[in-house]
Amino acid sequence: MTAAHTCTLLSVRSATRRFGGLVAVNQLSFDLYPGEVVGLLGPNGSGKTTAMNLISGALPAHGGQILFNGQPIHALKSHQIARLGIARTFQLVRVLGPLSCQDNVIAGMAFKPRPLFGKAAAAHAQELLQRVGLERHAALPAGELTYIDQKRLELARALALEPRLLLLDEWLAGLNPTELQQGIALIRQLQGSGLTILMVEHVMDAVHALCSRCVVMHAGTRIAEGATAQVLRDPEVVRAYLGGEEDDSREAAHA
Ligand SMILES: Nc1ncnc2c1ncn2[C@@H]1O[C@H](COP(=O)(O)OP(=O)(O)OP(=O)(O)O)[C@@H](O)[C@H]1O
Numbered sequence: 263m264t265a266a267h268t269c270t271l272l273s274v275r276s277a278t279r280r281f282g283g284l285v286a287v288n289q290l291s292f293d294l295y296p297g298e299v300v301g302l303l304g305p306n307g308s309g310k311t312t313a314m315n316l317i318s319g320a321l322p323a324h325g326g327q328i329l330f331n332g333q334p335i336h337a338l339k340s341h342q343i344a345r346l347g348i349a350r351t352f353q354l355v356r357v358l359g360p361l362s363c364q365d366n367v368i369a370g371m372a373f374k375p376r377p378l379f380g381k382a383a384a385a386h387a388q389e390l391l392q393r394v395g396l397e398r399h400a401a402l403p404a405g406e407l408t409y410i411d412q413k414r415l416e417l418a419r420a421l422a423l424e425p426r427l428l429l430l431d432e433w434l435a436g437l438n439p440t441e442l443q444q445g446i447a448l449i450r451q452l453q454g455s456g457l458t459i460l461m462v463e464h465v466m467d468a469v470h471a472l473c474s475r476c477v478v479m480h481a482g483t484r485i486a487e488g489a490t491a492q493v494l495r496d497p498e499v500v501r502a503y504l505g506g507e508e509d510d511s512r513e514a515a516h517a
Pocket residue numbers: 281284286304305306307308309310311312313353508
């Protein structure tokens with residue numbers, strides 16, 4: 263085993279997922295190393311969210327392996343994967359609207375390896391709310407937050423798991439330019455704390471600012487991987503993005 267292998271945090275190996283005749287993720291492979299922020303890119307429908315769902319256990323894979331810290335996780339349930347240290351946010355924000363922000367974060371703690379209760383949970387929730395800039399809203403029902411603040415709350419709830427790997431699915435989408443800069447700064451802070459982050463992102467300014475490396479998918483397949491600037495100049499990547507919506511070729515090719 264090489265040195266690179268011994269320090270791999272996540273290893274996706276030929277992961278495959280079909281929906282009927284459609285191969286949404288086709289033999290996808292890539293590794294993540296501790297402390298990296300890596301972009302998972304590709305045009306709409308290329309399989310990015312499905313790949314995130316395979317890693318987090320929201321969907322079972324139909325082939326391949328996913329190892330976290332050397333341990334196979336592809337056959338585990340999502341709550342077991344969360345306990346091992348993988349947390350995520352969703353493309354469409356999922357906060358518990360009627361509950362206070364503090365209670366939303368406490369709900370996230372139920373899945374952490376050493377759950378906290380009572381005052382200890384409340385104090386930790388307050389720390390997490392502070393970390394994402396929501397400390398003044400602890401008692402507010404989550405449904406009353408603005409869109410970016412709901413995103414911040416979802417992040418605090420993911421951090422409540424004390425993850426080693428954070429999966430962000432278009433966390434920066436829909437933010438105005440000021441909010442985007444705040445969001446980028448927040449992700450940078452998380453990276454500074456040693457967290458490893460895999461982010462699906464269409465906002466290229468954010469990808470350039472945050473991701474040292476990118477994996478690019480098209481029609482379910484990895485078409486490029488490497489340093490961000492280099493990958494984004496790759497003619498196949500440019501073609502995939504300029505090509506617009508996915509065609510049906512993978513159905514024909516892989517059914
Ligand atoms: N639950 C599902 N049932 C059937 N098809 C699905 C399902 N989820 C995803 N797909 C299909 O799988 C393909 C990949 O979808 P996926 O959402 O992973 O792409 P994506 O790259 O995340 O797209 P976007 O950038 O638009 O979010 C698409 O053709 C999509 O329609």
